[in-house]
Amino acid sequence: MRLSRYFLPVLKENPADAQIVSHRYMLRAGMIKQQQAGIYSWLPLGLRVLRNIERIVHEEQQRAGHIPVLMPTMQPADLWRESGRYDAYGPEMLRIRDRHDRDMLFGPTNEEMITDIFRAHVESYKQLPMTLYQIQWKFRDEVRPRFGVMRGREFLMKDGYNFDLSYEDAMHAYNRHMVSYLRTYERMGLQAIPMRADSGPIGGDDTHEFLVLASTGESEVFYDAAITDLKFGDREVDFQDRAALAKIVEEWTTPYARTDETHDVALFHKIPAERQKTSRGIEVGQIFYFGTKYSEPMGAKVNTPDGEVAVHMGSHGIGVSRLVGAIIEASHDDRGIIWPEGVTPFHCGIVNLKQGDTATDAACEALYAGLRKKGLDPLYDDTEERAGAKFATMDLIGLPWRITVGPRGLKEGKVELTRRATGDSEELSPDAAVARLAEIYAGF
Numbered sequence: 001m002r003l004s005r006y007f008l009p010v011l012k013e014n015p016a017d018a019q020i021v022s023h024r025y026m027l028r029a030g031m032i033k034q035q036q037a038g039i040y041s042w043l044p045l046g047l048r049v050l051r052n053i054e055r056i057v058h059e060e061q062q063r064a065g066h067i068p069v070l071m072p073t074m075q076p077a078d079l080w081r082e083s084g085r086y087d088a089y090g091p092e093m094l095r096i097r098d099r100h101d102r103d104m105l106f107g108p109t110n111e112e113m114i115t116d117i118f119r120a121h122v123e124s125y126k127q128l129p130m131t132l133y134q135i136q137w138k139f140r141d142e143v144r145p146r147f148g149v150m151r152g153r154e155f156l157m158k159d160g161y162n163f164d165l166s167y168e169d170a171m172h173a174y175n176r177h178m179v180s181y182l183r184t185y186e187r188m189g190l191q192a193i194p195m196r197a198d199s200g201p202i203g204g205d206d207t208h209e210f211l212v213l214a215s216t217g218e219s220e221v222f223y224d225a226a227i228t229d230l231k232f233g234d235r236e237v238d239f240q241d242r243a244a245l246a247k248i249v250e251e252w253t254t255p256y257a258r259t260d261e262t263h264d265v266a267l268f269h270k271i272p273a274e275r276q277k278t279s280r281g282i283e284v285g286q287i288f289y290f291g292t293k294y295s296e297p298m299g300a301k302v303n304t305p306d307g308e309v310a311v312h313m314g315s316h317g318i319g320v321s322r323l324v325g326a327i328i329e330a331s332h333d334d335r336g337i338i339w340p341e342g343v344t345p346f347h348c349g350i351v352n353l354k355q356g357d358t359a360t361d362a363a364c365e366a367l368y369a370g371l372r373k374k375g376l377d378p379l380y381d382d383t384e385e386r387a388g389a390k391f392a393t394m395d396l397i398g399l400p401w402r403i404t405v406g407p408r409g410l411k412e413g414k415v416e417l418t419r420r421a422t423g424d425s426e427e428l429s430p431d432a433a434v435a436r437l438a439e440i441y442a443g444f
């Protein structure tokens with residue numbers, strides 16, 4: 001992409017109404033535009049990050065053996081009357097009436113609808129286990145939408161639902177989700193800690209929330225410092241291997257980690273004092289096991305050799321749009337965003353220090369073509385702006401790598417490769433810069 005032809009409406013001033021850094025930077029970097037309280041348009045740069053997050057979520061869900069579907073945002077009230085949640089859900093549910101006076105709603109979550117799909121098409125236990133998921137917009141009429149996309153009213157969520165024959169099978173599904181989530185967040189450059197949670201309005205027994213530590217988080221969290229040393233890394237996982245998954249889950253759930261809702265002071269104080277940590281956290285996902293809560297009243301049953309059985313279910317969410325903000329909260333400095341390589345909107349920036357100079361322009365074009373040939377997606381600042389302004393924009397929008405091209409360096413056959421996170425620079429030939437970036441991104 002060439003900046004002169006892109007749509008990147010950056011703001012020079014700090015927007016007055018944005019209270020936290022991710023919201024400020026998302027507005028300043030031209031990633032989103034607010035349309036109503038808690039409702040945003042995604043502008044091109046923001047959309048690229050959102051799509052990258054979606055892609056990682058899809059890849060990791062499918063790696064775990066889960067099957068994508070797409071349900072509508074609009075749901076009939078009658079389905080929710082079957083589960084008893086139409087009345088129970090309260091004012092967070094946006095209720096709508098169509099021209100035939102039928103009650104509808106904009107889905108805040110999809111347990112009822114997925115159960116309806118399941119009961120319509122699945123009859124035999126032989127079709128289990130099954131986990132279906134989607135990435136779809138949700139609407140919750142939050143009392144206080146705030147912090148930009150972190151607490152929106154319309155927001156993008158991955159929601160997955162497992163259908164299993166027994167408690168043991170459902171716990172394997174639970175573990176599959178926990179392990180796949182650990183991988184998912186790490187690929188986004190985040191450490192998200194699974195914490196024992198409270199089941200809330202969805203209701204259930206076993207549940208963990210995944211929290212990213214950040215001072216602006218809405219939850220108060222308590223944890224054993226030992227948990228922050230855990231890394232998933234590139235270990236191979238066989239998602240069918242129950243024992244192996246259970247072991248990974250044990251590894252991550254043994255150190256104390258809880259939100260204020262489930263915090264147990266006595267247990268916490270058993271940890272060595274120097275490891276007792278209190279912080280704030282952003283909830284970026286949650287997994288639930290809730291048994292037959294929906295399958296029983298809605299008649300989602302399968303035939304087995306021993307008769308009909310209501311399936312054991314769980315639901316598992318990832319806050320896809322919230323993650324864009326959470327990643328910025330976890331990775332920025334006072335000049336702007338620092339995207340982790342896994343989600344960056346462009347792989348690198350190219351800054352032309354002397355636009356219009358034949359040799360400099362040609363070198364930038366060659367770099368641009370060379371990077372694209374390696375499958376990389378550069379953002380080339382080919383505008384007439386001053387160098388200082390070009391650097392400020394690149395720093396603000398947070399591309400992890402920048403190649404700076406100017407006449408002085410080119411005389412020696414060199415360009416400069418700079419890492420956004422550290423500011424470390426290195427002079428090397430354009431070919432070497434392309435090769436280096438290709439090597440870096442081969443891991444993502």
Ligand SMILES: Nc1ncnc2c1ncn2[C@@H]1O[C@H](COP(=O)(O)OP(=O)(O)OP(=O)(O)O)[C@@H](O)[C@H]1O
Binds near residue numbers: 140142152157286321
């Ligand atoms: N209003 C919102 N805006 C953006 N993301 C949200 C919002 N509500 C929930 N999410 C994301 O969707 C994920 C799954 O939804 P879930 O039903 O667990 O939310 P929740 O527990 O009600 O969230 P919260 O406690 O933050 O209100 C959450 O972990 C969170 O990351």
Ligand SMILES: [Mg+2]
Binds near residue numbers: 209283285286
């Ligand atoms: Mg939750």
